[in-house]
Amino acid sequence: xxxxxxxxxxxxxxxxxxxxxxxxxxxxxxxxxxxxxxxxxxxxxxxxxxxxxxxxxxxxxxxxxxxxxxxxxxxxxxxxxxxxxxxxxxxxxxxxxxxxxxxxxxxxx
Amino acid sequence: xxxxxxxxxxxxxxxxxxxxxxxxxxxxxxxxxxxxxxxxxxxxxxxxxxxxxxxxxxxxxxxxxxxxxxxxxxxxxxxxxxxxxxxxxxxxxxxxxxxxxxxxxxxxxxxxxx
Numbered sequence: 001x002x003x004x005x006x007x008x009x010x011x012x013x014x015x016x017x018x019x020x021x022x023x024x025x026x027x028x029x030x031x032x033x034x035x036x037x038x039x040x041x042x043x044x045x046x047x048x049x050x051x052x053x054x055x056x057x058x059x060x061x062x063x064x065x066x067x068x069x070x071x072x073x074x075x076x077x078x079x080x081x082x083x084x085x086x087x088x089x090x091x092x093x094x095x096x097x098x099x100x101x102x103x104x105x106x107x108x109x
Numbered sequence: 110x111x112x113x114x115x116x117x118x119x120x121x122x123x124x125x126x127x128x129x130x131x132x133x134x135x136x137x138x139x140x141x142x143x144x145x146x147x148x149x150x151x152x153x154x155x156x157x158x159x160x161x162x163x164x165x166x167x168x169x170x171x172x173x174x175x176x177x178x179x180x181x182x183x184x185x186x187x188x189x190x191x192x193x194x195x196x197x198x199x200x201x202x203x204x205x206x207x208x209x210x211x212x213x214x215x216x217x218x219x220x221x222x223x
Contacts, residue, residue, distance in 0.1 A: 001168070002151065032212070041199060042152070044211030087151060089212075095159060096167055097142065097212075099152040 001026055003090045005100035012078045012107050020073040020103045022088030031064050031071040032089035035082075036102075042087060045073070075105070083107045111136045113215035115200050121221045122190055130185045130218050132200030140203040141183040142167070142212070143175065145196040152199065158183055190222045 003024040012018055022031065030049045034042040048064035048071060062073045075082055085102045092098070113134045122128055134141065142157040144167075154167030158177040172194055174186040183202075187194060197219050201212040 002153075034212075041214035041216055042212075043214070047211065089152075095140075095157060095165065097154050097157070098168065099144070099154075101149060101151040 001092070001096075002098050003088055003100040005086075005088060005103050007103060008101075009104040010106070012082075012105070014078060014080060014107055014109055016078055018075045018078060018105060020075075020086050020088075020105070022071045022073070022090070022100055024069040024090050024098075026069065026090075026092050028064075028066070028069050028090050028092065030091045031062075032091070033062055033071075033073050034087045034089060034099075035084045036087065037084040045086075078105075078107045080107050080109065111213070113200055113202050113213050115198075115215035115218050117218060118216060119219050121223065123223050124191055125189050128187050128190060128220075130187075130198060130200075130220070132183045132185065132215060133181050134183075134200075134202040134213070135181065136202060136204070136213065137180065138202035138204050138213075139180070140205055140212075141177065142201045142203075143173070143183070143185050144199045144201065145169065145194075146199060146217075147196050155185070155198075190220075192222050194220065195222045196220060 006021045032047045033045040036042040064071045088100045090098050116131045139160045143155040144152040153169045156175040158164045200215040203212045
């Protein structure tokens with residue numbers, strides 16, 4: 001029931017864009033995105049609810065395809081501060097939460 | 110300051126010695142949860158609680174117990190720890206478990222079981 005994330009790792013130069021994908025085999029109620037820097041706790045980025053409502057930041061956006069149970073996180077004009085591991089988190093019909101295995105993003109000058 | 114606190118931050122123990130990791134939040138959140146994080150496996154939910162006296166199993170509950178006697182506290186109990194429970198543990202809270210919003214994570218507890 002753990003969602004599958006791709007790619008596992010990506011290296012970008014400052015200013016480049018990136019897309020991180022999250023796919024589930026189960027019907028989703030919501031999808032959350034978090035970023036974790038080394039040695040720190042995960043930090044919330046945004047949530048996408050069933051029905052299409054989207055919340056989040058301006059330079060980091062996301063989509064949620066309910067029919068395919070897929071979500072994508074879009075990072076535009078990447079900055080050094082974007083480096084970290086990105087996790088999608090999925091909420092099923094119950095109240096359990098499943099996180100993906102993470103995508104390591106490294107932004108280099 | 111709104112926060113989730115965990116104690117201890119680091120713990121080294123031996124197999125079979127009961128331990129408790131405390132978690133407390135000051136945001137009056139209803140939903141609290143425990144996760145373990147292992148390399149390559151991401152974050153896996155151990156137990157969660159929708160409110161006081163309401164707890165339920167997550168994805169990997171074996172070997173763990175929890176209780177929710179007060180809204181702010183959600184301790185994780187390992188009755189007889191084993192080496193495969195060596196991991197990084199995070200407590201998190203949210204205003205609601207049903208898509209209600211972001212989960213706030215504590216700083217983590219790194220547990221080593223010898």
